[in-house]
Amino acid sequence: MQQAGAWLQLTWSAPQTINKLIIYGRPNPLDKIQNAKIILGNGYTATIGEIPIGGAAKEVYFSTATVTWVKFGVLESNAWNAGLAEEAECDGYFIKHFSPEDLWQR
DSSP states (O other): OBOTTOEEEEEEEEEEEEEEEEEEEOSOGGGOEEEEEEEETTSOEEEEEEEOSTTOEEEEEEEEEEEEEEEEEEEEOOOSBOOEEEEEEEOSSOEEEEOGGGTEEO
């Protein structure tokens, strides 16, 4: 069961300059995340609330940061299999997509 405490970290070998994360919840309403947080490699942390289900995007904006990793953490979920359908980071011009199914840390 993946509930509160599940997390995903994206790590790059070279620094990335980003100002937004785009997070997509799973289409299954049973896998809903009620509250989550992000942590950037520069120390920035934000509670981002609920992740929409059904393929809708949640865009999280922050001051431009140059980082080598981004971490997403589940703070609250009653799901048996809480997770994401997709995550992307943006540097203001380009969006880089990541499919996190293989990146969940247990």
